Amino acid sequence: MKALCEKYAAKLAAQGLASGTGPDAPLVGGLDADLTWNREDPRTGELAGLFSRLSINSLVFIRPAEPYRTILDFLAARNPDGIRPEDTETRTFLHDIPVCADFTAEAMAAQLKRRKVIVIPGQGVAACGTVTPEQGFVSVSSLVFSSFVLFFSDYLNRARRVELDDEYADAFSHVVRLLPEPHTDLPGLAAGPFTDEEGVVAAMAEAGRKVVGYGLVDSFFGNISYKLDETVYISQTGSSLDELEGCIDPCPLDGSTTNGLTASSELSAHEDVYRRSNYDCILHGHPKFSVIMSMDCERDDCPNRGHCHIHCTECRTVDGVPIVPGEVGTGPTGLCHTLPPAMAANGAAIVHGHGLFTAGNNDFNAPFARLLEIENRCRDLYFDRLSRYA
Structure with a gap:
């Protein structure tokens, strides 16, 4: 103990x-x-x-x-x-x-x-x-x-x-x-594409540690996946992104195993992104300023105020990155309905009040770089927006 x-x-x-x-x-x-x-x-x-x-x-x-x-x-x-x-x-x-x-x-x-x-x-x-x-x-x-x-x-x-x-x-x-200075350097993750399970798992574990190390999550939450052939390798629900060894589930897209029972609650969203696009991998973190900017709206009279996270109908973006509503997991208001089309079209999306998803090909270098770039841009935009009211 x-x-x-x-x-x-x-x-x-x-x-x-x-x-x-x-x-x-x-x-x-x-x-x-x-x-x-x-x-x-x-x-x-x-x-x-x-x-x-x-x-x-x-x-x-x-x-x-x-x-x-x-x-x-x-x-x-x-x-x-x-x-x-x-x-x-x-x-x-x-x-x-x-x-x-x-x-x-x-x-x-x-x-x-x-x-x-x-x-x-x-x-x-x-x-x-x-x-x-x-x-x-x-x-x-x-x-x-x-x-x-x-x-x-x-x-x-x-x-x-x-x-x-x-x-x-x-x-x-x-x-x-x-406030600490934002990270601008990139970690240099393993280069893909990965051709076997061992390589996929090692790359996912490495990327998860860096997401936590760069402060792009709270505690260790978030999720990460990689599609190899017709199987999605994804972090387990509740797993620590900085300790993913032994906590990654291989989930065939045809649903032929029960591995999805212990997989991330956002497995269905990841799967649908892969079905709608040619991406190979997805990173999801909770960077602070991305979340802050996702919640900023000038419409005080909006009838959805107080339920923005599930009922927002405004087409809002951060420098072209869409902001979508959606609750964790599945269900009528789950992000499994809103995230995949936005991700397939843009390769990145922010879920209102929740966090940021980025996708890429071959390996996690590009998704990580975009995760960091969007968070730093959201930080800059926050202070730019604040300066309007000074």
Whole structure:
């Protein structure tokens, strides 16, 4: 258990969500025969009280690194009854984010009985799990991602409506100064085409690690696929993009196996892209500014407002990249209906509030380059659009 605690503490630091060393390094606890922590810290005494109050076996606590610390403390101060982002990660995993006023086991347990993750203003973020520390890692990562999207989306909307106040403007300026520089270099992935399963799996695992390493996802989510002959190799549902070895399913396009039962929930969308096009591979990530720009709309009077992610009828694009509605997976409003035609025509599409898909031929170099290019362009367009209202 201690090894698992150390693993996810290191992942939180590697993704820039928390410091890797010192008093602000993550605290990850796991209950097996005994309660074990990844490191010693005086706060573990209070946090340990959560294990006797909740049916959990793991806990993750971080004091977020900047700029996430400023964002979360600001949003918690503005929304003491709970933070309510509107992106897909929130709808899928979080629903809303409780704000806990006190760093006490009793107060935190009361909120964690209702939700998986909470914010304690001025202290940090806590998330629990019932199986492994991975659950808390996912919840913390999703919270940080959703809060970032909410902070920037709300700021742009308020600027458009001339509703900004000095406090928000000061926090925003501080956060912008702390943003890391965008990646512009490319990783140089394995060159294809790949002719056997071994080559496909190795290329997918390599590309998945780079997508996570470049910060083009939240936590480790997203999916990736490659079509070899008439079989789609795709990452399994819930798999870590940076640990895909052993988590890739070969799914024949004719449905002749049951491998699709454990495959990504977006398998049907990937398959339909391949049926409609000559592409060989697809990358899907959750880059922050692509998601932010997908949610930006000037139509405040739209009858679909509040249900944009499934009912948007506006033909919106980002530099020609279509923005489409659609829920994760299948069903009447699933992205399996909206994504494939857009991808087949453009080789890339952004799903409203969710993330970015790119496709290519032979190998993952071109899809990766386009994923990064579109995200960087969305970042530039965000600040260009904001400058109109300055």
